[in-house]
Amino acid sequence: MGNTNSSCLSFIKKYKRMDDYNDINDTTQVWVELHTKKNIYWLDDKWLVKIFKYLDQHDRIVVESVCKRWRELSKNQAWEHEKVAVIMKPPSLNMSRIQELLYTRNILLRCGPHLKKLSITSICDSRILKIVNENCLNLDELSLGLMAYNANDCRGVFSNMKKLRVLEIRNLYEIPDNLFEEIQDISETAATIAFHRGDKEADITDYNLIINFSSPIFEKFNLLCSLTIEDYIVNLNFMKVISKKHNIKILKLINCKFENRYCIELILQLKNLKYLNLMKVSDVDDDFLKSLSNQCQNLVSLCFSYCSNITDQGIVKLSKLNNLYYLDIKMQRGSMLIGDNSIQKFINLKYLDCSGNCAITNYSIEKILLNSPDIENLNVSYTSITFELISSAANLTRKRLNNIKLYILVSFISQSVEDILKEPKYKSPFLVVTKLNHNNQINF
DSSP states (O other): OHHHHHHHHHHHHHHOOTTOOTTOSSHHHHHHHHHHHOOGGGSOHHHHHHHHTTSOHHHHHHGGGTOHHHHHHHHHTTTTTOOEEEEEOOTTOOOOHHHHHHHHHHHHHHHGGGOSEEEEESOOOTTHHHHHHHHOTTOSEEEEEOSOOOGGGGTTTTTTOTTOOEEEEOOOSSOOHHHHHHGGGGTTTOOEEEEEOOOTTSOTTOGGGOOOOOGGGGTTOTTOOEEEEESOEEOHHHHHHHTTOTTOOEEEEETOEESSHHHHHGGGGOTTOOEEEOTTOTTOOHHHHHHHHHHOTTOOEEEOTTOTTOOHHHHHHHTTOTTOOEEEOOOSTTEEEEEHHHHTTOOSOSEEEOTTEEEOOHHHHHHHHHHOTTOOEEEOTTSSOOTHHHHHHHHHHHTOSSOOOEEEEESOOOHHHHHHHTSGGGOOTTEEEEEOOTTOOOOO
């Protein structure tokens, strides 16, 4: 018994958060008694359950092996607070695929009925789907990033999820045909759906990787307001159905290829669209931008990064969107497609990423700063701006009454420029200048 108590006490010392006692009375007495008696069994069930709740998922299962009392308390009460769960392979454990399945199953058997949000990442395969469907009946959000998807495992996989509003499926580079048929079981509740292929090394022109987005799949999704599809080829029938979903406010078709030109034009029928991301979509051109600015005037956020067929003539049309505050038009380094002529026209932006466009100079960015007093994030790396822009930004932000900091990301700073920027005229309490690192991994 002594060894067991010592082990139990080490668990408490390791995991109990000493700074969180909102609902514990006379905490000092509890810890004095523990250290005096060295007997964990002095604590009643209420306190033990409180302590168990601070353990991670793996250790909460481990404590069940200490004794019968701990097993009953941990298994039956320590999971009731669990509303959000992220399940991934513990880094310290080298598991086989079967062990991963059993590990995830043990967690879901305990917390599944209480969960509102579940994410399973880079662990298990589609055999876990049946367990999720049987035990997680109250899910509001589900994110799956499984290692593999098998058609036999996908039958009826969403049949019990009558409350599911958000579904994200990642790593879909091998797609069972029936998976998308089963998604129709959540058509009455789903508002957000996202599909990510996940195989970044694969060529999108490989027709074995096309999602069969047949038109009937989404016809019944009348509540759909957010749709994300990444790295797939999208057909015309699918776009015809989506164009009739007038509740859609968020549409992300990232690095997608369309069956024909008419597919992208169907986006223009979404009059209530607010957030549009067409990153790396080659069908985006100046004519599309012109039509978009005329027909989708509720837009507040646009991303056309690495769309190589757009120029100043198309970008300037977007400046007519009165509600637009987020604009991402970054290009490959050295691009001359977008310059001062269009950028200077924008007002009231909060975020602008124009990196890689070397035709952009201090002139247009200073216009942006002057006409967008609430701008917070500005990426001008690999453009033609100079450190004199920092001086202008410092002068403008010193006068800010909104207390909003401006974060500028640049690429030109050398050691000599760093010394110059230490001068007072380049300083402002509301200005933060960051140099792009070598891996281009800095994000606002």
